[in-house]
Amino acid sequence: MKRYVIGIIASFLSEDLVRNQQERQVATPWGEATVILGEVEGKPVAAVQRYGPEIRIASSWVNYRANIWALKKMGVKYVIAMNALGSINPEITPGSITLPHDFLDFTKGRPLSFFEKESCWVRVDMTDAFCSQLRKKIMASAASLQIPLIDHAVFACSEGPRFESAAEVKMYQMLGADLVGTPVVPEIILAREAGMCYSAIAAIMNLGCGMVESVAHDDMTKYYRSCGAQEKVEKIVRETIRTFVDDRTCRCAGAALEGVAGRFPAWYLEETEP
Secondary structure, eight states: OOOOOEEEEESOOOTTTSEEEEEEEEEEBTEEEEEEEEEETTEEEEEEETTTTTTOSOGGGOOHHHHHHHHHHTTOOEEEEEEEEEEOSTTSOTTOEEOOOEEEEEOSSSOOOTTTTSSEEEOOOOTTOSOHHHHHHHHHHHHHHTOOOBOOOEEEEEOOSSOOOHHHHHHHHHTTOOEEESOSTTHHHHHHHTTOEEEEEEEEEEEOBTTBSOOOHHHHHHHHHHSSHHHHHHHHHHHHHHTOOOOOOSSSTTHHHHSEEEOOOHHHHHHSOO
């Protein structure tokens, strides 16, 4: 079977980014996931539309485990997640492109591990939360394109689907967060459990609640479509994949092996590199 080393997770996948798109239903222990197979700059990629083809699934109800494991089954080692987030740092303004380096998890009901009902539990190291080697590749691509990229930012993930309250935004700011939104968690944790490098590149759509008079989804969407940020993100992702070399020496691949207590289930061992 053809192996797809690079994976993309996005809200939607334009033909400008992923060419020759073909859908495949991939069976996982958590149900089927729809994977889009195609090419970016002539290289094979496997992609997932996080919220479904019509963006109808809220972050709280995404089948994250099926999505990540489906990419794993396709051979993916590196995941680039494309996001649109809010800023709670006045110095990071709407239209900016960001590459977060760490995260805070304020989700409440999402499954945070593949192994919740298995005969083992796994404590993956999240010191290097967003894989630094993958981040460096993305940073180099942005620099070569002369697209400004904010590469030091902490992302606070809230449960959603509502916007954060003004008091919550103040709390996140006090804890050192710069960005806020509802994607990324638990993708980033599951990717680490699956031995994949994960990085998220995000366009900023709005300032957080309490920093402006009001926050409206329609206004955010209109701004996002008109400001050109999505096009910049896609350019960076295309350049990253065009110049990509599979040369990782990070600890992402073996993170679960280093943190397991008990026995891995058979389905995990079948898809995991020795």
